[in-house]
Amino acid sequence: MERKNFLKSLIIGAASTSVLAAACKKDDTASTTSTGSSSASTPPSSSNGCAVAPTETEGPFPTHTPASYVRSDITDGRTGYKLTVKIIILSNSNSCNPLANALVDIWHCDKDGNYSEYGGSGMQATDYTSVHFLRGRQTTDTSGLVTYTSIFPGWYSGRSTHIHVHVYNSSGTSLKVTQIAFPEGSGTALAQVNGYSKGLTGYTYNASDNVFSDSYATEIAAVTGNTTDGFVLTMSISV
Amino acid sequence: MRIITLCYRKVIDVNSTKPWDKLVFESSYLEFKMQAQNFSQHTRLTSYAQLVNNIPGAHQLSARVLPAINGYIHQLNNVVPDILNNVGIRSLRFDNYQLEIINSDINDKIRHQIAINFYTPPLVWHDSVGEYLLLSPYQPDATADNEAITNLIQVQPYLNICSLKTI
Numbered sequence: 001m002e003r004k005n006f007l008k009s010l011i012i013g014a015a016s017t018s019v020l021a022a023a024c025k026k027d028d029t030a031s032t033t034s035t036g037s038s039s040a041s042t043p044p045s046s047s048n049g050c051a052v053a054p055t056e057t058e059g060p061f062p063t064h065t066p067a068s069y070v071r072s073d074i075t076d077g078r079t080g081y082k083l084t085v086k087i088i089i090l091s092n093s094n095s096c097n098p099l100a101n102a103l104v105d106i107w108h109c110d111k112d113g114n115y116s117e118y119g120g121s122g123m124q125a126t127d128y129t130s131v132h133f134l135r136g137r138q139t140t141d142t143s144g145l146v147t148y149t150s151i152f153p154g155w156y157s158g159r160s161t162h163i164h165v166h167v168y169n170s171s172g173t174s175l176k177v178t179q180i181a182f183p184e185g186s187g188t189a190l191a192q193v194n195g196y197s198k199g200l201t202g203y204t205y206n207a208s209d210n211v212f213s214d215s216y217a218t219e220i221a222a223v224t225g226n227t228t229d230g231f232v233l234t235m236s237i238s239v
Numbered sequence: 240m241r242i243i244t245l246c247y248r249k250v251i252d253v254n255s256t257k258p259w260d261k262l263v264f265e266s267s268y269l270e271f272k273m274q275a276q277n278f279s280q281h282t283r284l285t286s287y288a289q290l291v292n293n294i295p296g297a298h299q300l301s302a303r304v305l306p307a308i309n310g311y312i313h314q315l316n317n318v319v320p321d322i323l324n325n326v327g328i329r330s331l332r333f334d335n336y337q338l339e340i341i342n343s344d345i346n347d348k349i350r351h352q353i354a355i356n357f358y359t360p361p362l363v364w365h366d367s368v369g370e371y372l373l374l375s376p377y378q379p380d381a382t383a384d385n386e387a388i389t390n391l392i393q394v395q396p397y398l399n400i401c402s403l404k405t406i
Binding site for chain 2: 065
């Protein structure tokens with residue numbers, strides 16, 4: 001009886017592991033509603049002290065599932081020119097050798113300049129608060145490399161085109177928060193995309209951008225390609 | 240006829256022992272820690288309460304952590320966990336859920352505590368039998384003399400009647 005009940009306790013959502021087959025001989029009291037107490041998994045007792053025991057066929061057993069952010073293709077239905085993003089993470093404390101097993105989150109706006117997880121406010125009118133497009137997470141390999149498939153970002157007032165990057169160690173401790181800038185000038189990807197349907201009137205260039213203006217030489221990626229075949233962005237980031 | 244929805248608020252924290260609960264605890268804590276560091280930059284704030292009380296936008300953290308546990312919710316197959324009917328079966332289904340961060344801390348996993356609120360579809364509350372609610376799924380096109388498949392669910396801590404409509 002003991003072993004059978006131990007197995008039952010492994011069922012997803014099955015009630016308290018402390019429930020024994022001889023539940024009716026135990027006086028199980030229901031957990032109280034104090035803050036900080038754990039889930040009400042102990043079946044409450046009825047007036048004569050008997051409690052219903054969970055009795056269901058075992059399984060399926062829970063399996064580790066990565067967060068939905070963990071994906072290489074972050075396009076998520078957004079339209080735009082294809083952009084492959086390759087980022088190499090290097091370790092300052094290890095002679096700028098590649099850093100493996102780092103978690104790298106990237107995110108950027110869509111072709112119209114809108115972000116997922118934001119909206120309905122002055123900063124962004126379009127409400128995308130419950131979607132997660134153009135956000136993704138990858139883990140660096142032994143070469144320190146992460147790769148994403150995305151679209152070339154659009155732009156919004158006050159900022160030059162950019163991609164946000166947050167690098168963590170494998171335990172989730174933040175190592176660096178930074179942004180990637182794009183090369184400017186005739187023939188560059190930025191010029192070819194030309195701001196999608198918005199054009200580039202009123203665009204803020206890197207030298208005037210409040211994040212990049214003092215140091216964009218180190219934050220500019222290398223971008224190759226064209227609107228037909230798509231673009232490839234390569235960037236090294238030291239943490 | 241009284242139509243209700245039930246909601247079960249499942250609290251998961253460092254004391255949770257069941258395998259599913261522990262997976263959700265670990266994944267939600269790691270995600271909280273990573274997302275919270277987007278808000279805590281240039282501050283010395285580390286707790287969820289401090290962030291929500293001081294940093295505009297930190298209230299988004301629950302929504303930002305939800306993608307870390309959607310896969311686990313999916314594994315439940317829409318069956319509300321823990322709540323048994325009177326013959327020992329989890330007979331309640333949920334069609335909606337919500338993640339709530341109660342407390343947490345970027346530097347202290349022990350402080351991490353979340354709740355997942357599970358909401359049932361509309362149920363007919365036929366009667367109460369002692370401490371038990373006699374319920375069946377609400378089927379608007381059923382006629383009055385159709386036999387209803389019912390369940391007895393005990394009124395218990397963390398299980399709430401969260402909406403009521405009399406028709």
